[in-house]
Amino acid sequence: MGRPATSVRRGDSFSNQGDGPTSQRAGGTAPVRDQPWRSREDWAQGRVESSGRFWIVVFSWAFALVWSLISSPILFLLPKEIGRGHRIAAIGLLFPAAGLLLIWQATRRTLLWRKFGVSTLQLRGTPIVPGARLLGAIRARLMPQPAEGYRLRLTCVHRTVSGSGKNRSTHESIVWREERTMARPLSSDDPGRTEIPVSFTIPADAKETTLDDPDDRILWVLEADAAIPGFDYNAEFELPVFAAGAAPVPAAATASDDDPMRDYEAPEEPFRPESDRGIRVGPSAGGGMEFVLGPFRNPGSSFGIFIFLAIWSGVLAFLIRMHAPLLFPIVWGGFELLLLYFALDVTFGTTRLVIEAGEARLTRGVLGLGPVKTFRCADLKDVRLTIGMQSGDRNGIPYYTLALIDRSDGSYSAGRYIRDKREAEWLAAEMKRRFAAAA
Numbered sequence: 001m002g003r004p005a006t007s008v009r010r011g012d013s014f015s016n017q018g019d020g021p022t023s024q025r026a027g028g029t030a031p032v033r034d035q036p037w038r039s040r041e042d043w044a045q046g047r048v049e050s051s052g053r054f055w056i057v058v059f060s061w062a063f064a065l066v067w068s069l070i071s072s073p074i075l076f077l078l079p080k081e082i083g084r085g086h087r088i089a090a091i092g093l094l095f096p097a098a099g100l101l102l103i104w105q106a107t108r109r110t111l112l113w114r115k116f117g118v119s120t121l122q123l124r125g126t127p128i129v130p131g132a133r134l135l136g137a138i139r140a141r142l143m144p145q146p147a148e149g150y151r152l153r154l155t156c157v158h159r160t161v162s163g164s165g166k167n168r169s170t171h172e173s174i175v176w177r178e179e180r181t182m183a184r185p186l187s188s189d190d191p192g193r194t195e196i197p198v199s200f201t202i203p204a205d206a207k208e209t210t211l212d213d214p215d216d217r218i219l220w221v222l223e224a225d226a227a228i229p230g231f232d233y234n235a236e237f238e239l240p241v242f243a244a245g246a247a248p249v250p251a252a253a254t255a256s257d258d259d260p261m262r263d264y265e266a267p268e269e270p271f272r273p274e275s276d277r278g279i280r281v282g283p284s285a286g287g288g289m290e291f292v293l294g295p296f297r298n299p300g301s302s303f304g305i306f307i308f309l310a311i312w313s314g315v316l317a318f319l320i321r322m323h324a325p326l327l328f329p330i331v332w333g334g335f336e337l338l339l340l341y342f343a344l345d346v347t348f349g350t351t352r353l354v355i356e357a358g359e360a361r362l363t364r365g366v367l368g369l370g371p372v373k374t375f376r377c378a379d380l381k382d383v384r385l386t387i388g389m390q391s392g393d394r395n396g397i398p399y400y401t402l403a404l405i406d407r408s409d410g411s412y413s414a415g416r417y418i419r420d421k422r423e424a425e426w427l428a429a430e431m432k433r434r435f436a437a438a439a
Contacts, residue, residue, distance in 0.1 A: 034244070035127075035242075036209075036211055036240075036242055036244070037126055037127040037209075037240035037242055039211060040240070042120075043126060043127075043240045044126075046122065046123045046125075046126045047120050047121060047122050047123060048120070048121040048123065048222075048237040048238065048239060048240075049118055049119075049120055049121075049237075050118050050119040050120070050121075050235040050236060050237055051235075051236045051237070051238065054113060056109065057106070057109045057110050057113050060102070060105060060106035060109050060110075061106045061110075063102060063106075064099065064102035064103045064105070064106045065103075067098065067099045067102055068096070068099035068100075068102070068103065071095035071096045071098070071099050072096060072099075074093070074095055074096055075096055094311075108231070111231055112231055112234070115141075115230070115231060116140065116141050116142065116233060116235070117141055119138055119139060119140040119141070119142075119224075119235040119237075120138070120139045121136050121137070121138050121139075121198065121222065121237045121239075122136055122137050122138075122139060123135070123136045124136055126240060127240040127241065127242040128202060128220070128239055128240060128241045128242075129202070129241075129242070129243055130202050130203065130204055130205070130206040130208065130241065130243050131202060131203070131204035131206075132201075132202060133199065133200070133201050133202070133259070134154070134198065134199065134200045134201075134202055134222075134239070135198065135199055135260070135261070136198040137186055137195045137196060137197055137198060138150075138195065138196040138198060138224055138235065138237075139188075139190075139193050139194075139195055140193065140194050140196060140224075140233065140235065141192060141193060141194075142193075142194040142196075142226060142228070142233050144228065144229075145184070145185065145194070146226040146227050146228050146233075147227075148181075148226075148227050149181045149182055149183045149184070149226075149266045150181065150182045150185070150196045150224060150225070150226050151179070151180075151181050151224070151225040151226070152179065152180045152181070152182065152196075152198060152200075152222065152223070152224055153177065153178075153179045153180075153222070153223045153224075153225075154177065154178050154179075154180075154200045154220070154221075154222050154223075155174055155176070155177045155220070155221050155222075155223070155394055156174070156175040156176040156177070156206060156207060156218065156219070156220055156241075157172050157173065157174060157175065157218070157219040157220075157221055157394045158172070158173045158175050158207075158217075158218055158219075159171070159172045159173075159216075159217050159218075159219055159394075160173075160215065160216050160217075161214070161215040161216075162215075170393075171393075172393040172394045173387075173390070174387055174390050174394065174396070174398045175207060175218070175387070176203065176206065176387075177387075177398055177421070178200055178201075178421075179421075180199070180200065180265060181265065181266040181268070182196060182197050182198075182261070182264050182265055182266065183264060183265065183266035183267075184264055185197070185264075186264070196224060196226075197261045197264040198222065198261070199259055199260070199261035199262075199265075200222075202241065206241065207241075208241055208242050208243055208244070209239070209240055209241045209242060219238055219394070220238065220239040220240075220241045221236055221237065221238055221239070221394055222236070222237045222239055223235070223236050223237075223395065224236075224237075278293065278294045278295070278296060278297035279291075279292070279293050279294070279297070279418075279423070279427070280292045280294070281427070281430060284354045284355075284356050286354075286356040286357060287356060287357075288354060288355050288356020288357065288434075288438065289354075289355050289356070289430075289434045290352070290353070290354050290355075291351075291352070291353040291354075291355075291414070291415070291427065291430075291431065292350070292351070292352050292353075293350060293351040293352075293415045293416075293418075294350055295347060295348045295349065295350055295366075295367060296347065296348075297417065297418075297419075298346060298347075298399070298417055298419060301346055301391060301399075301417070302343065302346055302347040304391070305339070305342065305343045305346055305347075306343055306347075308339070309336070309339050309340060309343055312332075312335070312336055312339060313336060315332065316329060316332045316333060316336055319332060344366060345366070345416075346389075346417055348366045348367050349364070349365070349366060349416065349417070350363075350364070350365060350366070350367060350368050350370075351363070351364050351413070351414060351415045351416070352364075352368065353414050353415075353431070355377065355431070355434045355435065355438050356438065357438070358376065358377050358378070358438050358439070359374060359375065359376060359377060359438075360374070360375045360376075360377055360380065360404075360435065360438075361373070361374050361375075362374075362375070362404070362412060362414060364413060373412060375404070375406065375412075377435045377438040377439040378439040379406050379407050380404055380405070380406055380407075380435050380439075381405055381406065381407050382404075382405040382432070383402060383403070383404055383405070383414065383428045383431045383432045383435070384402075384403045384405055384411075384428070385400055385401075385402065385403075385421075385424050385425060385428050386400065386401050386403055387399070387400060387401070388400065388401030388413075388416055388417070389401075389416070389417060397419060398421075399416070399417045399418060399419055400418040400419075400421060400424035401413055401415065401416045401417075401418070402414040402415040402416075402418070402424065402427060402428055402431070404431075414431065415427065
């Protein structure tokens with residue numbers, strides 16, 4: 001038999017061959033509610049346009065200018081307050097400083113728009129079905145070829161919007177993420193365009209894209225980065241991941257060892273457990289195995305949290321000094337205690353798991369101090385990987401948590417704030433292997 005329809009030969013340009021085996025053609029008669037990916041013109045045509053459109057540039061400038069105009073009076077009022085001895089009022093400079101940052105971001109978006117324009121992700125199949133493979137090529141105005149290759153990041157995001165009017169706020173939680181680096185592009189007949197190969201396996205239990213409720217959505221976002229002279233290339237694509245209404249996926253399209261893009265991927269160094277000095281895995285005193293996740297494993301995150309805590313403390317001191325109504329210092333102080341606990345847990349939190357003689361002893365606390373939880377290895381059925389914390393929004397960094405699952409589906413944390421997903425996966429696999437051997 002020949003290669004499946006999703007294959008790409010070395011040197012071939014990646015072109016769309018219609019909707020592929022996972023959907024019907026855009027000209028079909030099925031209603032949009034049965035095939036929701038047809039609700040967007042580009043999805044229905046088997047492509048996705050990048051989100052960096054001109055209206056985002058316009059909005060960025062409008063928001064930056066309005067913020068700067070609103071915060072500019074602070075520059076005239078602060079000198080008087082500081083002259084009266086209220087030096088803590090200098091915290092107000094953060095607002096005009098934020099305005100300068102917004103202006104810089106708007107300028108950067110403008111220059112990026114002029115340099116790269118709109119990129120297009122050409123999909124091999126529409127929709128992208130959970131359990132199958134995402135295959136495609138990003139067509140970008142991107143020259144020359146970056147020395148470090150093209151970094152691709154596929155993220156499933158749960159976005160919620162709360163409040164109303166001026167009090168609306170948006171929160172984006174990372175549900176799942178995978179990353180990959182492509183060393184070279186596909187060949188292209190267009191000398192002004194680069195075609196970046198794209199290949200990811202979508203988990204079989206993945207959440208589908210949702211469109212019904214704009215305030216509560218599941219999004220799948222593909223981000224592409226490349227370091228080139230001047231401004232680096234960056235583009236985001238919102239993907240149609242749907243199972244409902246899609247045609248059955250052939251077995252060949254789900255086989256993880258049949259990746260037509262493997263030849264284009266940059267070689268990845270094998271994971272070495274000893275590379276993280278904050279995590280130690282080795283023999284225990286009783287002849288079993290010991291897993292220790294020590295403190296100070298994420299200095300960057302700890303530094304950021306303590307900086308934020310210092311600013312929060314400064315505002316609390318300002319409220320007290322200005323004799324604000326008692327409710328404000330109480331509420332602000334309560335949140336400060338929560339922030340302090342979080343900062344101590346991220347910075348000094350430790351986990352020790354000992355597996356020996358058919359038992360597992362789990363200790364979580366600060367600097368090794370904390371209660372001990374004992375399990376029978378035979379009662380533990382799984383070690384799961386979840387995202388317990390993240391910095392930023394959809395483009396932020398997820399930190400993974402190892403959870404021990406017993407036969408009654410009880411969950412116990414066996415390690416938090418693990419930044420490297422490969423490391424977290426290795427730890428989970430080692431723990432499961434030790435549990436199975438000791439049961």
